[in-house]
Amino acid sequence: MKSYELIGQKLQKAREELGMSQKDLARRLGCSQASLSNYELGKRRLYLSDLHRISKILNKPITYFLESPGENAEENTRDKDDLHNFLKQQFMREIMLEAKDLTPMQRRSVLDYIKWQKSRLSGDMA
Amino acid sequence: MISFELTKDQKALQKRLHSIALDKIRPYSLEIDAGRPGKIDKRFLEIIAQENLNAFIIPEEYGGMPLKWVTLSIVMEELGFGCAGFAGIYAQTLHAVSTILIGGSTIQKKTFLPLLLNPSGAVASFCLTEEKGGSDVSSFSTTAQLGEKGYYRLNGSKTPIINAGDAEFYVVWANTGTGRKGLAEINAFIIPRDTPGMGYGGLHDKPGLRVAPTATIFLEDLKIPSSNLVGPSGSGYLLFTQTIDRGRALVGSICVGLARAATELAIEFAKERHVRGRPIASNQGIGFTLAELATELEAARLLVWKACRRMDKHMDYTALSSMAKLFASELAVRATSQGMLILGQKGCKRPSLMDKLLRDAQMSRIIEGTSQVQKMIIATQL
Numbered sequence A: 001m002k003s004y005e006l007i008g009q010k011l012q013k014a015r016e017e018l019g020m021s022q023k024d025l026a027r028r029l030g031c032s033q034a035s036l037s038n039y040e041l042g043k044r045r046l047y048l049s050d051l052h053r054i055s056k057i058l059n060k061p062i063t064y065f066l067e068s069p070g071e072n073a074e075e076n077t078r079d080k081d082d083l084h085n086f087l088k089q090q091f092m093r094e095i096m097l098e099a100k101d102l103t104p105m106q107r108r109s110v111l112d113y114i115k116w117q118k119s120r121l122s123g124d125m126a
Numbered sequence B: 001m002i003s004f005e006l007t008k009d010q011k012a013l014q015k016r017l018h019s020i021a022l023d024k025i026r027p028y029s030l031e032i033d034a035g036r037p038g039k040i041d042k043r044f045l046e047i048i049a050q051e052n053l054n055a056f057i058i059p060e061e062y063g064g065m066p067l068k069w070v071t072l073s074i075v076m077e078e079l080g081f082g083c084a085g086f087a088g089i090y091a092q093t094l095h096a097v098s099t100i101l102i103g104g105s106t107i108q109k110k111t112f113l114p115l116l117l118n119p120s121g122a123v124a125s126f127c128l129t130e131e132k133g134g135s136d137v138s139s140f141s142t143t144a145q146l147g148e149k150g151y152y153r154l155n156g157s158k159t160p161i162i163n164a165g166d167a168e169f170y171v172v173w174a175n176t177g178t179g180r181k182g183l184a185e186i187n188a189f190i191i192p193r194d195t196p197g198m199g200y201g202g203l204h205d206k207p208g209l210r211v212a213p214t215a216t217i218f219l220e221d222l223k224i225p226s227s228n229l230v231g232p233s234g235s236g237y238l239l240f241t242q243t244i245d246r247g248r249a250l251v252g253s254i255c256v257g258l259a260r261a262a263t264e265l266a267i268e269f270a271k272e273r274h275v276r277g278r279p280i281a282s283n284q285g286i287g288f289t290l291a292e293l294a295t296e297l298e299a300a301r302l303l304v305w306k307a308c309r310r311m312d313k314h315m316d317y318t319a320l321s322s323m324a325k326l327f328a329s330e331l332a333v334r335a336t337s338q339g340m341l342i343l344g345q346k347g348c349k350r351p352s353l354m355d356k357l358l359r360d361a362q363m364s365r366i367i368e369g370t371s372q373v374q375k376m377i378i379a380t381q382l
């Protein structure tokens, strides 16, 4: 994918995540909706000062718009899928059901116990 | 309102630079072009200082004058008319300055820009391209790793680099990560001259633009404070695309100057040279060629001016800048090739102006992105 198409797609995604319309963002940026649409399509290049303002409005660091898709899309999806499958296991369900009635302090103790068990396994004891 | 006329001040500037190009730049450049590659000729640095050329690219608050891209294109065209190699030296300084103006901090601007107003003449260098290729600059082998607190360590090399070894400072692009985060890991750094860890490879011998020496720069565990990082971390990709987008229109003006030099030489020759009792210019075969070149010259200049005007007005200029560079550099190649044909055996001598123009024109199609790359950029904007 061409670099500015990638930047444009990220911009669109960040805008949509905030539920902001093209019209709203264009108004806040002081550009026409057509220009914003061209930025999102990668047909018009976004320069540093523009992206700086966009990153502030959309509350994302500049690097968010430049990272390769693998970094924050595919990998995140893979991580999310892994976690989802793990939580579906019978053993995890049991833990979660039992932990439901515990106080926050008791839950904290359970977590500490799990961490202690892990550190014993790795031999990394304090 | 659209105006195609220059102001009184612009006309005076054009006239002044035209005489510098003819009387000072051109005679030296023919001599340097014929010799072995060396460092930038001292006489050129003197011209930069005496004529205060760097003041055109440095804003008033840092010791220069108001930066106007249309005015700068007039300066560039005349320098290109005098010698495209000399104009190339100046263009690289402009690019390094441009990056700092786009993303640099006030301290960086105050520290580095005035160095270029040195009374002995000064240049800066823009170091993007690497041995593996200049058309795809979305990843670099040159790395910058954050080491001791507040310092980066730079390793790698850049080539071919104009002003290498002569510059007051270098704007160098490097990858600050592991390569996994793509464009977000590209960053630009300002490296002052004589920083330990910086070395220069042998000067390149090349067919054209010989007046602008090019060499390789090597960075070996070069330690640079993070205060020399330009712009917010991760902004290097945006910095160089904007710098080059602006620079392309200006390289277009250099090419207009080069093409104009070839066309004027051919017209002058065609009017003087008599074959079978009449000037060769009166033959339709020659007259039409000259008419086409003169027409295309006007068109190329207008493209450059339009791109520059949009820069002055802070309007989108990417496609126009590439169009200006593409059209003007291809015209430079056509004008010098036709010029050589019209001059016949008189153009085939060495040293001769037409021969130098022809070789310089070929290289102008490659610098700042080849003609294919310009077409790729224009196509994405359609």
Ligand SMILES: Cc1cc2nc3c(=O)[nH]c(=O)nc-3n(C[C@H](O)[C@H](O)[C@H](O)COP(=O)(O)OP(=O)(O)OC[C@H]3O[C@@H](n4cnc5c(N)ncnc54)[C@H](O)[C@@H]3O)c2cc1C
Pocket (backbone or CB within 6 Å): B092, B126, B127, B128, B129, B132, B133, B134, B135, B136, B159, B160, B161, B162, B163, B206, B209, B214, B363, B366, B367, B368, B369, B370, B371, B372, B373
């Ligand atoms: C005299 C001179 C001075 C220079 N000075 C500097 C300098 O000071 N600083 C700096 O950073 N760089 C400098 N450069 C580098 C210059 O910017 C590059 O040469 C230019 O960008 C082209 O890159 P390349 O030569 O590596 O060609 P490559 O990228 O290797 O390309 C080779 C050929 O393939 C074509 N090509 C590549 N990709 C495509 C594609 N997708 N579709 C069609 N064709 C394609 C290119 O157009 C070219 O014709 C200089 C170059 C020259 C010649």
